[in-house]
Amino acid sequence: MNYLRxxxxxxxxxxQALLTEKHISRAAVRLSKSQPxxxxxxxYLRKTFDDPLLIRKSGKLELTPKAGExxxxxxxxxxxxxxxxxxxxxxxxxxxxxxxxxMSDYGAKLFLPDLLRxxxxxxxxxxxxxxxxxxxxxxxxxxxxxxxxxxGVFPTIGTELQSETLFKEEFLCVADKSTMxxxxxxxxxxxxxxxxxxxxxxxxxxxxxxxxxSKIGHKRNISMILPHWGIACDLVKGTDLxxxxxxxxxxxxxxxxELTIFQPPFHIDNFDFGAIWHKRKSTDPAHIWLRKMIRRSxxxx
Numbered sequence: 001m002n003y004l005r006x007x008x009x010x011x012x013x014x015x016q017a018l019l020t021e022k023h024i025s026r027a028a029v030r031l032s033k034s035q036p037x038x039x040x041x042x043x044y045l046r047k048t049f050d051d052p053l054l055i056r057k058s059g060k061l062e063l064t065p066k067a068g069e070x071x072x073x074x075x076x077x078x079x080x081x082x083x084x085x086x087x088x089x090x091x092x093x094x095x096x097x098x099x100x101x102x103m104s105d106y107g108a109k110l111f112l113p114d115l116l117r118x119x120x121x122x123x124x125x126x127x128x129x130x131x132x133x134x135x136x137x138x139x140x141x142x143x144x145x146x147x148x149x150x151x152g153v154f155p156t157i158g159t160e161l162q163s164e165t166l167f168k169e170e171f172l173c174v175a176d177k178s179t180m181x182x183x184x185x186x187x188x189x190x191x192x193x194x195x196x197x198x199x200x201x202x203x204x205x206x207x208x209x210x211x212x213x214s215k216i217g218h219k220r221n222i223s224m225i226l227p228h229w230g231i232a233c234d235l236v237k238g239t240d241l242x243x244x245x246x247x248x249x250x251x252x253x254x255x256x257x258e259l260t261i262f263q264p265p266f267h268i269d270n271f272d273f274g275a276i277w278h279k280r281k282s283t284d285p286a287h288i289w290l291r292k293m294i295r296r297s298x299x300x301x
Contacts, residue, residue, distance in 0.1 A: 009081070011048070014041040016078055018054060019071045020145040022061045030098075075280050090285035092123030097286050100129045102138045103151040104201075106229040106249050107273070115297040132227075134201045142278055148287060149294075150276050153208075162279055164291070165272040166298055171209065172250060173262050174236050174243040180260045186242075188218070188265040195223035197243045199232050209244050212268045233259065244268075 017027040018038070028038045046053055051066040063071070103112075108130065119126050133141065138150035142161060157163055173191075180186070186194070200207055203225055213220060223241060226232065229249045236243050237258050244264060275294065281287040 011041050011045055012074065012078065014038060015045050015053070015070070016074050018042060018045075019063060019067055019074070022054065022063065022144060022146075024061075072280065079283065090289045092119070092126060092289060095123060095286065096125040097123075098127040098129060099148050099286075099290055100131065100146065101149045101151070102131045102133055102141060102147045104132055104227075104229060106199075106246060107151040109230060110248060110251075111294060111297040114300055115293060118293055118297065132201075139276065142276055145278065148277065148281060149290065152273070153271050154274060154276055157276055160279055161276050162282055163274050163276045165274045166295070167248075167273055168270050169246045169248060169273050170270045171244050171264055171268045172247045173264050174233055174245060174250070175241070175260050175262075176237055176239060177258055177260045179240050180262075184260050185262050186265055191242065191265045192218060192220055194221075194240060194242045196220045197232060197235060197241045198222045198225045199227070199229050199243075199245060200225055201227045208271055209264075209268055212266065216266060218266075246271075246273075 014027065014031060014033075017030045018024070018041075021027045021030060024038050024042070025035055028035045031038065042054070049066065049070075052064055053067040053070075054061045055064055056062075112130070116128070119128070131141075131147070135152060135154065138147065138152060139154065139157060139161070141147040142150050143158065151166075154163060173186075175186075175194075179194075198207070198209075210220070224235070226235070229245070232243050232245060233250070235241070250261060275291065277287065277291075
């Protein structure tokens with residue numbers, strides 16, 4: 001108890017922000033403090049714990065082993081202390097909170113418009129920061145605490161993360177109608193003879209379509225790779241390219257006389273589109289509220 005009397009609890013709140021954000025400026029924004037004040041607090045904490053806590057590697061701050069051990073018990077202790085003074089409910093009308101979420105434009109198109117409308121109605125001071133990255137980058141950002149929620153296809157995640165399947169998805173093919181036979185379908189030989197458009201953040205064959213093709217001993221000719229789902233169908237028009245894409249990406253396409261949509265001529269496994277978050281966020285009332293809002297947006301969409 002004598003040791004506790006010497007520690008300013010405000011410094012522990014700063015420590016939590018620093019270990020979570022791993023960035024002095026972001027911690028300052030999170031705490032509504034100046035950067036010099038946070039730097040001063042970090043110096044105090046380093047002396048108190050006799051450890052640097054955060055060290056710079058490759059231009060980024062990383063946790064020391066001791067800091068890594070402190071993070072979970074610190075989160076739990078501060079959560080218990082907070083519960084003594086604050087009601088556990090999250091009131092979006094009064095909240096001033098920033099959420100960082102990661103997703104592709106596929107996910108953004110599906111539920112961001114409805115989600116934003118709902119949030120603007122009931123939480124005018126709630127802010128969203130949306131980023132995009134590869135599957136691996138999104139997982140890493142959630143683990144590092146830089147992202148609250150990430151959306152996409154995550155077949156495997158670490159034990160420190162939790163996940164929720166939001167819906168199941170299938171693939172469909174899209175081609176310019178003028179390049180298709182009257183039956184509106186291509187067998188696998190004709191499909192393989194055509195050039196293809198791939199939506200991916202990077203070059204490579206680590207996607208569901210090419211993995212399925214590889215299982216049956218085939219490889220397609222990819223003539224273009226782009227990271228944007230939204231424009232992909234427009235790029236097919238007036239070309240001989242075939243686009244194989246998640247079906248919900250076509251929901252807003254509407255009726256068109258220029259394109260033919262058809263089933264792939266080989267089996268591609270359906271996939272789960274889901275959300276991932278760190279376990280330390282699981283009991284955060286604000287985080288629980290956001291996940292509920294996202295589920296509601298998807299169901300209404």
